[in-house]
Each structure stands twice: as structure tokens, then as C-alpha cells.
Amino acid sequence: MNRRPPLRLLAAAFVVAALAAAGAVAQHFRLFERGWFAVAQWRQGAEWQARALWLPDYDVVVEGRPIPGVENVSALTYDPDRKTLFTVTNQNGELIELSLDGAILRRIALAGFGDTEAVEYIRRGTYVISDERRQRLFEVRVDDATRSLDAAASRHLSLAIGRSGNLGFEGLAWDPDGQRLFVAKEKPVRIYEIRGFPEATADFAVDVADDPKRDRGLFVRDVSSLQYDRRTGHLLALSDESRLVVELDTRGRPISTLSLSRGHHGLKESVPQAEGVALDEAGTLYLVSEPNLFYVFRKRRVPAGAAAAPAAAMPYSRTA
Template identity: 65%
Template sequence: MSSRFTLKSLLALLGLVVLLLLAVAAKEFRLYERAWFTVQEWHHEAHWKDVSLWLPDYRVVIDGLELEDLEDVSALTYDPDRKSLFTVTNRDMQLVELSLDGRILRRIALRGFVDPEAVEYIGPGVYVISDEREQRLVRVQIDEQTRELDASAGQQISLGIGTNGNKGFEGLAYDPQGHRLFVAKERDPVRIYEIRGFPLLDPQQPFAVHVANDPQRDARLFVRDISSLHYDVRTGHLLALSDESRLALELNADGEPISSLSLLRGQHGLKRFVPQAEGLTSDDEGNLYLVSEPNLFYVFKKKAE
């Protein structure tokens, strides 16, 4: 009787420990909020489907293409003038131009950077590159002859906002109409900052930078990190990519999550999960492009109605 009672007690205790661990994990991975959003997303479809990107309608058409001779690709931006993509590598530090089907078009060496982590198109030939560890933003300019870029030659600012080692500025997005640069702090905590005044578009104007954030919006982001941002000009919506949550979220103009794209195997036609999503952007037609470390390339397009 005593041994049976002891065994039951141990099993009950073990069950309690398991439940507690599951509860802690659910809180850590924001599973409660994510499950509630899944319910909300069903209701969002009727209102948002025709006036947003509506990520549930996307299907993968290039699934994990290996980018030859590249390692540690990080970030992605679309250049509407060149009809091409740009990414950065933070091991050998290059700015790399890619075709829309994942071919390497050219490489530009980066000098004077410590940890280039994001790149964003601003205007014809003008980009901003973030140096994650130093929380530094550097404006660079390229043309057809550019083969090397030196950070010291570009307009730059450093922002000591919540410095936390290798959890600094991970994603960039630019609103060309509002002249707003969105900067994502990776985690601990997740933050999206809005910067006005950088890069300086008119050299005749005084250099004045204003930085703002929206804690209420950031609290609604049920992701563990942000690895990339993209601003969609057509809708005015922001896309936030999370590597650890294996998810992309579409945020409306009020910062509310309205649709999502899962990066798990079997979702959106993926044959296997996306291992380490680091960059996300879209082109003029709304096609989505994604890169994952070490060198994987994905394209998602909306399914035919």
C-alpha cells in the first residue's frame, strides 16, 4: 500500500512539473497570444483581405534555393530602379546584388563595418546599412562602377538605445512618402523605432534626428525576436519577420497584427521549415522574397484566385 501510494505521489508530482514547464514554455514562446491571433485572423479576412498583403494567400514558388558561394546572408531589400535585390553578409562583409530568381549579380566589399546586419533601399543608388553591435546606421551610395564601400565616407549616426551586445539593430524598413526609417531592435525586448531626419535627404537642411517608438504596438507583437522589417508602400503596412518564432507578421497602419505567414514545414507549400529567416522584402507586384542563413533563398507569390 505504501509503495503504491508513493508511486502515485511521484506520478502526480511529475505531472505537475510537466504542466508547470509547459506553462512556462507557452509564456516564453507567446503561444497563448499566438493562438488567440489565429482565431482573430479568421475574422480579419473579411475586412483586410482586399486592402492588405494578406499573407495567408501566399505560396512558395522558390523553396530554399542555395545561393552559391555566399555565407551568413542577412537582410534583404528590393531596388525598384534596378529591379533587383540587395543583401549583406556579415562574415566576409559584402553588399551583394541578387536577381529576383536568386542569381548573384555582383559583390561590393564593405570596409569599416563591424557587424553589418541590415540594408535598406532609400532612393536611386542610396541605401542605409546597419552595424548591429555598434547600433550605427550608415548611408551609402552606389553606381554601376562601385566595387567597394567605406563606412567612414558615408553619413552616419549611432544610437545607444537599450544596448545589449549582439541584440541590436537587426531590421530596417523605409517609408519613402513619410520619410520614416523603421529600425528593429532584435529582442530583450523587441522594439521598433521610427527615425525621422536620417538619412538627410537635403544637404542644405540642418541635421536633426528624431527617434520615437510605440510600446503599445510592440507589446502586441507576440514574437520572440525581429530579424527583418519591410514597409509596403502600396498598403502602408509593415512586415515584421521573426526567426525564433518562424513567422512573418503584417501590421496595419495602427501597428495591429492582421495577417501572418508561417515558416514551418507544410505551411504555404514549404517542403521543410525555414531554418534561420534573416531578411524579407517585396517587389512592385507584391511578391515576397526571403533569405535564411546560411545562404537559402525563397520566393512567395499570391495563389491564383
């Protein structure tokens, strides 16, 4: 004779399944890490605010302005010498110079660079462009006369770190004081630090390191762009899927966030697919989103004495 399981066993099985599903969802959206961050920010926010960019104080002043004639913008960097921005496209292969209000100033054709996903200002006239799929970093030179760039004529560094197709190198950031190039892997989230490229050391050795503890503490589902703030020594990580910009302090701890969802920071609509973030010397944040949208965020108030001297380098753990 077949007997049906007791109702309490069915109920217990249902509860276990529900808890497992809830745990999986919480892990997917990094809810435990975000909850811990919320508690830490509540307890230490006043201390952090005094020595941070402090993203909660930013509001949007230019929202979703289309960049005409451009598709699939990917990445953004600020050039302090030219007082302009540069972005790359990953379809038709272009390096595009933009004004600070998002107008196109010129288009530079790219040949042989592969799947270009990031560009970063290094020093006057020198940038690094990344090839996401093949994990290559190219050093390129740009001046007023530049109208095209050929990868074959560019010094480059090839890496092979946890290759995963189209989930490779998505973001770059340069620390001019520590001579470090931060390179973000989209998924799983990793931030590598490279010394010796593009600024070569005396023996031309290249050192690649990471900080697993810092990366585990990031409560975002992906990283699409990075930005280093020289005044505070902090790193900004942009996440498209989590619709967040996260500020990391010199110890790699998340200390503030800027939500890119509708209703936050004055946004009337959510940023659809954030791909690049840049910061100028005044602390203004610029952001681009696929397919061709441009945003500007400014701090609504700047506390007296907020500007800080360059901080100590962010510690990291070396990898073999």
C-alpha cells in the same frame, strides 16, 4: 517521528509546478498572443483581407535555392530602379547585388562597417546599412561603378538603445511617404521609428520614437528583418525563431501571417534561419536564409481592387 506529506498535497504541488512550467512555455513561445490573434483573424479576417497584403494567399515558387560562394547572408532589400535585390554578409563584409531569381550580379567589398546585419533601399543609388553590435546606421551611395565602400567615407548615425551585444539592430524598412526609417531590435523585440536620417530635416534634428503597445502585441520571439509596403501602409516583420512573417496594419495590429515551417505555403522543408525579407512592386515576396538560401513567394490570386492607395502613417508613442 517523520511524517510524509499527504498525497493530496503532493498532487497539488505537482499541479502547481506543472501549471507554472506550462505558463513559462506558453510565454516563451507567445502562445497566449498567438491564440488571441487566431480568434481575431477568425472574426475579422474578411475585413482585413480586403485591405491587406494577406499573407495566407502566398505560396512558395522558388524554395531554398543556394546562392553559390556566399555564406551568412543577412537581410534583403529590393531596388525598384535597378529591379534587383541587395543583401549583406556579416562575416566577410560584402554588399551583394542579386537578380530576382537569386543569381549574383556583383559583390561590393565593405570596409569598417562592423557587424553588418541589414541593408535598406532609400532612393535611387542610396541605401542604409546597419552595424548590429555598435548600433550604427550608415548612408551609402551605390552606382554601376561601385566595387567597394568605406564606412569612414559614409554619413552615419550612432544610437545607444538597450545595448545587448549580438541582439541589436537586425532589420530596416523605409517609408518614403512618411520619411520614416523603421529599425528592428532583435531581442527583446522592439521596432523604432527614426525621422531625420537618412533624409535630413531642415534643422538636421533626428527624432527616435517607438510604439510599446504594438511591440507587446507581436507574438514572435525575435525580429530578423522588416519590410514596409507602400501600397497598404503595412509593415512586415520577419522572425527567424518563430518561423513567421507577420503583417502589421497601420495601427500596428498583426492581421496576417506566413508560416515558414514545412508543409505550409507549399514548403517542402522549413526555412532554416530566415534573415531577410523584401517585397517588389508586384507584391512578390523574396526571402533569404542563412547560410545562403534564396526563396520567392507569390500570391496565388489577386482579388479585384486589391491595390490600395498609401495609407495613413502608423501612430507611435514618443520616447524621452
